[in-house]
Amino acid sequence: MTQIMPATIRDIKAKTGLSLATISKYLNGGNVLPENKVRIEAAIKELHYEVNEIARGLVTNKTRTVGVVVYSVESLFNGTLLHYIGNALRKEKYGILICDSCNDEGIEAENIRFLMNKKVDGMIVVPVSRQSGFLQPAKDAGVPVVLLDRSLRDAEFDCVKINNRTTAFRAVSLLLENNHKKIAVICADDRNEWTGYERYLGYLDAMEQAGLTVPEAYRRTGAHSIEFGQKSMRELLRLEERPTAVFMTNYEITLGAVMALNESGMRCPEDISMLGFDDLILSHLVKPQMCMVVQPMKEMSEKAVEILLDHIGSKKEEMPVEIVMSARIAQGDSVARLTS
Amino acid sequence: MTQIMPATIRDIKAKTGLSLATISKYLNGGNVLPENKVRIEAAIKELHYEVNEIARGLVTNKTRTVGVVVYSVESLFNGTLLHYIGNALRKEKYGILICDSCNDEGIEAENIRFLMNKKVDGMIVVPVSRQSGFLQPAKDAGVPVVLLDRSLRDAEFDCVKINNRTTAFRAVSLLLENNHKKIAVICADDRNEWTGYERYLGYLDAMEQAGLTVPEAYRRTGAHSIEFGQKSMRELLRLEERPTAVFMTNYEITLGAVMALNESGMRCPEDISMLGFDDLILSHLVKPQMCMVVQPMKEMSEKAVEILLDHIGSKKEEMPVEIVMSARIAQGDSVARLTS
DNA sequence: CTGTTAGCGCTTTCAG
């Protein structure tokens, strides 16, 4: 196998006798005499010519590629977002560069620099950091950024997310309506994640409005991880005064909590009621079917792409927009109706 | 915010009075007078200079970037591989370009072309196609490719995978040792996936060696999907002569089968025993804990990276190597010991 | 509509 050097625009110039400019014009959809068009097309076919996007990018400073940075590619939540984002971008003939931040702020910052190096036209970020510092390189270079699912504490970026606080409020209300009063929460907290904090506030809102005080032991705030969810649920189940219901505020924590329940030997909803977040087929995998907050992930992904491409198109500076969607609460059998 | 044009090597030339060549040499780790070194470093810092990898790539024809193409980024199996691959590459200072084939051969072929355009130095592919045609562009250009988890029917590529046939054999043997005789299989078949077919053969081997004939109704071969797993399990559970055990040969099919079991109201292992594939925390999520074939995903990923980087390093053509690892079978409570 | 001429930002001979 010989290492064939790909054909260049010059080879097709040689073959057709036309000038570089004409060929380039054709390649970019410009008007060319039908006769020349035919010859160029023939040469392209014959030489298997394909545009060298690198060279093109060097001069146009555009790559028709957007970067997508997710906090962890191991998370099914992100995998699902990536899937929808990829579809939406493909439809617009944009390429996609996926980066995995491994839940690490350092790697996240590195990813942004990497994408800047690759000269992406814009990026969609599901961030791990809560501060916007890591996005500075993009901001400096005027590369549009859209945040997805998670906003930043000091945000001045476009963002697509759900109304976390009221969604959490509604979810907890559902528990209250079923006469639960001892309701615990497992949550990614302020220090770890802004989105988690908003959901936590929604929980507190609902409890306060119901006139309930929440014992310290019922507030489990920590990492956004399966491990934290599992550990917290274990502890809740061992409490003297066990809660009658638990609200889990993201997918990983929901997974961990289910695992803890399973190992405990207790049953849901007989021994404890559960309300989770971000379905992702989980509700069908475990018995009983779980009550779940489900975010409109497809719509969110598509909206993020739409906003990003808008901004890539128009060069004018625009005010950051925040799109807030609402989530639905899927029914299940994991919440018991208490009498009283 | 002004759209700052990034500093170029020329700006630092202006600042230091040195020539482009000297600066370039410094940037690439060459020897430069200590005095000049200091001045260059100062200028770089002052101007926030960063190499334009696009321009560099144009001349070197190297990007220090590898592409990874997975059949679906929505699959946790792939997410996990991506995570390990990313880590291994980062360690070697390589960038990663992730592409999602959406289980579609057309998109897969498009992804390969996209990566060729991006001039990746090599690629790791978990393919959806079973024929190697889609890899032709890479082959033609001499870009190294390593297949992961799935090989191709007409393969002439490096590949890292497990010994699917004997692994399946061992798994089914475990069922046989527990005195199961009515063992069904749910499998991605030949037409859809070569790996699945190998596992199917291992199943048949074990059954044959045990002197058992397998009724047609116990052989469920079809798509590699949750839906197919679910549908197949539903059908198996409804059979007049219900199997006592089911072997599920990949992650998605395992998920689907568990879902079908849950909705059926039957219990595992009392009503039916189950043996799945590719754990990925599933075994801890469902009750009872599942018996599972678990592939050494981390080792596989790292080996694939190692082989790829080797080939990127040496320019000489090498014979394709096939690394075959072995999987372990994790114990659980989903297989009943039958008396007889 | 077509061709000529400059570059994009960098590396790489090849002299000095």
Next chain:
DNA sequence: CTGAAAGCGCTAACAG
């Protein structure tokens, strides 16, 4: 060790 000059493959004026 350093500098001048040539080009990687393409696009973008500007004339014709």
